[in-house]
Amino acid sequence: MGDALAAYVAIARLWVRSSLEYPASFWAMTVGSLLSTGIDFVGIWVMFSHLTTYGGFDLRQMGFLYGTSQLAIGLADLVVGNVERIGMQIRLGRLDAMMSKPVPLLVQICADQFALRRIARIVQGGGVLIWAGWAVDWTPARAGVLVSMLACGGVIFFGLFVSFSCVQFWTADASEFSNAFTYGGASLLEYPLSVFPKQVALGLTFILPIAFANWYPSLFILGKHDTTGLPHWLELASPVAALVMILVTSTAWRFGVRHYTSTGS
């Protein structure tokens, strides 16, 4: 585990070093992604020029949901977002090379071409979260839940990125498919779950459990009550969801690797 982490850092460092050899292009890309991810919240802001609350949430509370969803996916995207490139790596025959090195395959795929500019989403989401968090009535319990939410949220999205990418062991061209669940899922989380039909809320809780990445713990922190009629203890169940996600993901990944067929030549 420690070795794997050290290898990740070593590989990622090289890519960061080589991307910083062209600082202008690095900063242009980073600022570009800052702007393009930030535009979402501008949309919400504009929406609130006509509304005072949406699904029972005011603008700052919406900012809280927004910031936490961006942080969850941002952390996962930074660390494992590259796993989506696995289909391409297979086609290029790069996987064989990675599999002949003494570092877990997942670490190598994710650290390969590590893109520091992806930090933009974290910076931007973090900024909105700080602004939104100002209005929260903080208690030690709420602060604890915040920390656990960010960790679990990262893990849940990590699981989505990796699990859905496993499909690419069979069909190399499925990155759009996983995008729908990862980035698509994260943009659903920018809105209160209560504005969606009940089936959607149930689906995002029990099937694709991303509601645990921000919605349930946010209810706890903001002192709000779920109007979907689901039990209260879900507010504190994020670690369970994260654990289940890890189990599912590692099973899927192992299954995928064992069924890897390499390429003919």
Next chain:
Amino acid sequence: MSLIDVRDLARTFVVRRRNGALTRSRSEVRAVHDLTFSIGAGEMVGYIGPNGAGKSTTIKMLTGILVPSSGRLRVAELEPSRQRTELARRIGVVFGQRTTLWWDLPLRDSFELLQKIYRVDAARHRRNLEEYVELLDLGDLLDTPVRQLSLGQRMRGDITAALLHDPEILYLDEPTIGLDVISKGRLREFLRTLNAERGTTLMLTTHDLQDIEALCDRVIVIDHGTAVFDGPLGDLHHRGESRRTLVVDLVDEAPPIAVPGAETRKVEGPRQWLTFPAGASAAPIVAAVAASYDVADLSIQEPDIEDVIRQIYAGG
């Protein structure tokens, strides 16, 4: 206990083919089956066979990249597919067709990264790197990104990369593909030295039989997924019933030479080609020819391994 132990190994691939707008058929390709061999430490083994015979598939199973469909496989007492990362520290792999280096990084960075990944201690890494850079003449190329290297340069980089962690076994899948004669010669020399000085076990696939003649005491021939020959190179000739050729230049044109123990295959002016079994001695035949004809010159050609293998395929 041998270093590489393969017993009844098999690997099938499922291939789906589209044979109409909507219909798809599913078929199985037996890439490797009933394959059994073992290789001891320090051996240099040539693994040869025609295209699609299953050579690369075997190497990928030996490194743990592909999971066998059935059979038993042990390399350095590890099960490759389950203990792949552990095994990786003890082996080196070179795929002639593809680089295992980082495409966009200069060689120097790739090597530095390998040191960290394999956790080679700094002094040993420096010593190995210096030695291989010197032997493979890579000094001027260290700052060049891999994508800018020529095929032969890249191959030398790949071989260095595969050796920096002092592997016990080096697998080479078509290491000489696309190299010119001089580079091939240098590479063979390098591999021979590696085996002699460090005792590294080598297993190489190739379509260039000179690689085998230059390097390997032992050959395994694989065809349609299974071994059809395993033994010393010399025995391959007997097994294939190969024949040596005696080229006779007569002083004058003559009808086909008739001597016992040899067959005349071709006549071209004063030159005639006689063949005789590779296992037989040339001396009585030469004597018989010289006794009955006016001979200007004589030479003997060894059998071409390619023909030998073709005969094994034809006979087997």
